[in-house]
Amino acid sequence: MKSPHRFVIAATILLCLPVVSVFSQVITPIGDINSVDEQGLPTFPGLQTSDKYTIEGIVINEPTVFWGGSGERADFILFVQDETGGIQVYSGGWYGGGALTYADVPLQVGDRVRVTGLTGSFGGKTNINERHNKDQKFEIVNLGHVGEPTPMPITDLAAAIQFDHTRQTGGEYYQGRLVELQNVHIVDGVWENGGMLTVADPAGGTMQVELRYSTKIPDSPQPEGIFNIVGVFNQEDTETPHTEVYLLWPRSIADFKTGASAVENWNLLK
Structure with missing residues (x-):
């Protein structure tokens, strides 16, 4: 049995990428982004590209509640789910991103949000993240409160x-x-x-x-x-x-x- 990684880092990709093309108004089902093969490796074609993708779903945790460590800057760790699956949205305080970067977008459990950003994989799942580059911010739009989904x-x-x-x-x-x-x-x-x-x-x-x-x-x-x-x-x-x-x-x-x-x-x- 493998031992779980105790402190989350939402992507392992440290690539310097060219100018990003944005498909901000095309909503991608979260289940499509989560696709994997028989080894659990991600198969989403947008992974490790310079394209940004947009998802919509409901917030199921406050973004600082899972940041998992000690230190001065909290990571931003948000889970969003739609009818097809759930996804983590991540920004790390340790490289200059983190929760303070997105403090201007108030979020609470049960809010419906639209998130546009790059994709990366870590720990068997595909996330929306900044690829450890604070200049590759994702965009979050709060579409209003609809209530927490039933577990x-x-x-x-x-x-x-x-x-x-x-x-x-x-x-x-x-x-x-x-x-x-x-x-x-x-x-x-x-x-x-x-x-x-x-x-x-x-x-x-x-x-x-x-x-x-x-x-x-x-x-x-x-x-x-x-x-x-x-x-x-x-x-x-x-x-x-x-x-x-x-x-x-x-x-x-x-x-x-x-x-x-x-x-x-x-x-x-x-």
Whole structure:
């Protein structure tokens, strides 16, 4: 089992590119940008080109809640989902971009946005980003508040983290979307900022849950027993093939829904 990368960098591309051509009014479905092959390698034809692409979707996290480390400048890490999938929009504070760069565009969970920018890949997923160049800013337009999407229910963790390059099932299907792990309990890990938990479902399937630093989730007591967890379904697989390391990023302690379980008499808890 591969170990997840603890601190996200949304692209590995450090290319100096020529003048960018922009297709700003053509909306590309997020699912098209997320396409991969049998090895989990991205197949989107716009990847690593100088073309910019535009997506529209609903914001499912505040842009500084996942920035994941310590330091003076927060990364901008935004997940947006449409009817076809979810995608990360990233700008790094460590190279001069980051959240302050986009502070003039107020965003909250449930806003519908239009984002235009370059694409790059990291950890098994394709993102919209600046390719580590603060001068390659993406454009964000807030189209108004439509409300948080209903989290997609996940009851079978083993099935949820399976790789399916067609993106009809498993991790590729859920990637970048708001989901809810149902009837789980903690079986491993430390309840601390930056901690990595392992949770299990009634059938014994497991999945990792990362407590990102800026969420401050561990400032609250660790939930006990059986509960549901809402969060962004992410992938951080830095090794080829990119077919593993699916994990959940909850956004706050409010995403831990204690008392929600209908499961009784688990053998796993005996």
